[in-house]
Amino acid sequence: MIASADTVETGACLWADVCIVGGGAAGIALALSLSGQGLKIVLLESGQATEHAPTQALYAGEVADERLHSPPDKYRTRRMGGSTTIWGGRCVPFDPIDFEARSHVPFSGWPISYGDLAPFYPEANALSEAGRFSYDADEALGPAAAPLFRRFESTTVRTNSLERFSCPTDFGKRYEKRLRLAPDIKVLLGANCTAIRLEPGGRAVDELEVTTLSGRYFKVAPRAAVLAAGGLETARLLLASDDVAHAGIGNEHDAVGRYYMCHIAGNVGTLTVRGTPDDVRHGYELAPEGVYCRRRISIAPEQQRRHGLANTVARLHFPRITDPRHRNGVLSGLFLVRRLISYEYGKRLNDGTATSPGLYARHLLNVMTDPVDTTAFLAHWVARRTLAQRKYPSVILRNRTNRFSLEMHAEQMPNPDSRVTLSERCDALGMPQVHVDWRYGRGDIESVDRTLQLIAQEFESTGAGTLEYDRERLEEDLMRFGAYGGHHIGTARMGSDVRTSVVNADCQVHSVRNLFVAGSAVFPTSSQANPTLTLIALSLRLGKHLSRRLAPKPRVQTDLVAA
Numbered sequence: 351m352i353a354s355a356d357t358v359e360t361g362a363c364l365w366a367d368v369c370i371v372g373g374g375a376a377g378i379a380l381a382l383s384l385s386g387q388g389l390k391i392v393l394l395e396s397g398q399a400t401e402h403a404p405t406q407a408l409y410a411g412e413v414a415d416e417r418l419h420s421p422p423d424k425y426r427t428r429r430m431g432g433s434t435t436i437w438g439g440r441c442v443p444f445d446p447i448d449f450e451a452r453s454h455v456p457f458s459g460w461p462i463s464y465g466d467l468a469p470f471y472p473e474a475n476a477l478s479e480a481g482r483f484s485y486d487a488d489e490a491l492g493p494a495a496a497p498l499f500r501r502f503e504s505t506t507v508r509t510n511s512l513e514r515f516s517c518p519t520d521f522g523k524r525y526e527k528r529l530r531l532a533p534d535i536k537v538l539l540g541a542n543c544t545a546i547r548l549e550p551g552g553r554a555v556d557e558l559e560v561t562t563l564s565g566r567y568f569k570v571a572p573r574a575a576v577l578a579a580g581g582l583e584t585a586r587l588l589l590a591s592d593d594v595a596h597a598g599i600g601n602e603h604d605a606v607g608r609y610y611m612c613h614i615a616g617n618v619g620t621l622t623v624r625g626t627p628d629d630v631r632h633g634y635e636l637a638p639e640g641v642y643c644r645r646r647i648s649i650a651p652e653q654q655r656r657h658g659l660a661n662t663v664a665r666l667h668f669p670r671i672t673d674p675r676h677r678n679g680v681l682s683g684l685f686l687v688r689r690l691i692s693y694e695y696g697k698r699l700n701d702g703t704a705t706s707p708g709l710y711a712r713h714l715l716n717v718m719t720d721p722v723d724t725t726a727f728l729a730h731w732v733a734r735r736t737l738a739q740r741k742y743p744s745v746i747l748r749n750r751t752n753r754f755s756l757e758m759h760a761e762q763m764p765n766p767d768s769r770v771t772l773s774e775r776c777d778a779l780g781m782p783q784v785h786v787d788w789r790y791g792r793g794d795i796e797s798v799d800r801t802l803q804l805i806a807q808e809f810e811s812t813g814a815g816t817l818e819y820d821r822e823r824l825e826e827d828l829m830r831f832g833a834y835g836g837h838h839i840g841t842a843r844m845g846s847d848v849r850t851s852v853v854n855a856d857c858q859v860h861s862v863r864n865l866f867v868a869g870s871a872v873f874p875t876s877s878q879a880n881p882t883l884t885l886i887a888l889s890l891r892l893g894k895h896l897s898r899r900l901a902p903k904p905r906v907q908t909d910l911v912a913a
């Protein structure tokens with residue numbers, strides 16, 4: 351069932367086998383996986399089914415440097431479905447190398463392997479509505495599908511891996527009916543968990559405190575509690591619950607909130623591909639099950655090890671939108687309407703370029719002199735994006751020149767000084783807000799630089815094209831918009847060393863036997879991949895663990911035993 355938290359009596363104490371805090375992708379996947387196991391599940395969701403400004407304001411907080419990281423109430427939504435209400439839907443699994451301890455990536459190495467997570471990826475893919483769990487172009491699209499570049503073959507630089515696109519599925523809407531009808535799940539909307547109360551001694555959770563914006567107050571006493579409140583909020587809850595564990599829960603070694611990662615991303619250089627536009631497979635392809643897929647450029651794992659590279663991918667991209675010299679009507683049209691686009695999707699159209707009437711005039715001229723492309727794009731966008739149930743994932747432009755910029759998406763190295771702490775300020779419910787001090791290092795930039803050099807060498811040596819980029823400007827290109835948007839990773843990382851991690855291989859907070867974390871907060875490293883598919887797979891794995899631990903055992907039939 352789904353009910354308002356305001357229907358619970360003030361002062362009440364609800365009992366649950368499992369209480370999940372947060373109804374985003376992680377919390378919903380976990381609740382669904384636990385359903386039908388004989389357990390009573392309570393899911394506390396702060397938000398409502400739709401946007402609610404006073405609830406969203408609970409996400410406000412401080413950032414150390416707004417050029418490097420967006421304010422914490424941007425790039426995440428506090429409502430049922432969490433940030434899947436605005437995500438882009440790009441699904442990519444982690445690679446086996448991401449789980450390895452790599453000498454060139456400090457603090458790397460998961461206590462689980464790719465093989466431990468692999469059984470859960472297909473279901474994560476299904477929940478995300480991203481089709482088959484198949485991320486190799488030959489396998490997913492068939493060997494007859496044309497390669498990314500017709501004249502490029504390299505064992506160092508790969509072009510065969512795919513990303514797949516969800517509808518994009520809003521988990522709150524998509525699974526609302528299943529959650530409403532499940533007899534063993536109770537979802538409470540408007541239910542803000544404001545504190546985790548430990549039993550004396552601090553080894554187990556006693557109760558979770560819940561407050562509503564209308565002033566109701568009650569508790570949930572669970573056998574197991576799971577924080578699925580997102581990468582920033584999970585650290586906030588652990589740190590703010592400091593009555594028994596004075597440094598915050600799980601923070602005996604000052605690891606909560608540290609190692610905070612996003613991705614290193616930006617558009618770089620010019621890749622000129624030899625041949626005709628037909629020689630380049632730029633854009634989306636449909637898998638047989640009707641899911642949009644796109645190829646990327648990646649570096650073979652043995653070459654990553656050999657050259658000491660963080661895991662990084664590159665996608666073919668168009669020129670810088672704000673610069674009207676591209677003479678493209680569609681890009682100029684996007685620039686002109688950028689203020690109508692949401693903060694999250696408009697941010698990269700506001701790259702600090704000084705605007706002037708002259709700049710607007712040049713963009714307007716591009717729109718007027720490129721009417722065919724602009725009209726075709728508008729028709730395509732309305733039909734395949736605005737009206738379609740499965741949405742065309744992003745703007746792709748016909749490229750007549752075979753010149754592309756590379757959109758880099760790189761793993762960020764874990765760094766204990768990049769961290770989330772509590773601010774002096776409190777929200778409307780009296781909880782300290784977050785203070786985000788996101789940092790990157792020289793190693794992050796140098797790894798992208800070496801990755802680009804490797805790509806350039808391979809294009810040169812195969813004669814397939816040339817890649818040029820300004821090494822002096824690389825840092826500026828990668829940091830133009832600071833940390834990559836809504837990927838909040840590593841603030842309650844998984845590990846076997848309690849001094850540098852917060853949860854163990856089962857996502858259980860080391861020091862608290864019935865407290866668990868679901869979500870990208872537990873990732874010890876960030877991979878090249880966007881986080882959601884993997885955090886869903888981890889939630890499903892946690893669901894299996896909790897079912898095993900808590901579900902009632904089938905009763906032994908005495909007559910059979912006697913026989």
Ligand SMILES: Cc1cc2nc3c(=O)[nH]c(=O)nc-3n(C[C@H](O)[C@H](O)[C@H](O)COP(=O)(O)OP(=O)(O)OC[C@H]3O[C@@H](n4cnc5c(N)ncnc54)[C@H](O)[C@@H]3O)c2cc1C
Pocket residue numbers: 371372373374375376377394395396397424425426427428429430431432433434436437438439440441442541542543544578579580581583587694695835836837868869870880881882883885
């Ligand atoms: C613009 C944008 C585009 C993105 N695109 C992609 C993409 O293409 N691919 C990809 O993999 N990822 C993408 N992401 C990231 C993706 O949205 C997140 O990884 C994912 O939604 C995180 O899910 P979650 O359940 O862990 O956390 P959240 O979605 O943050 O959910 C947490 C839930 O907890 C609730 N909550 C918070 N605090 C409390 C509390 N104290 N008490 C009760 N409830 C609470 C919130 O209301 C929310 O519903 C994107 C993000 C953004 C912002």
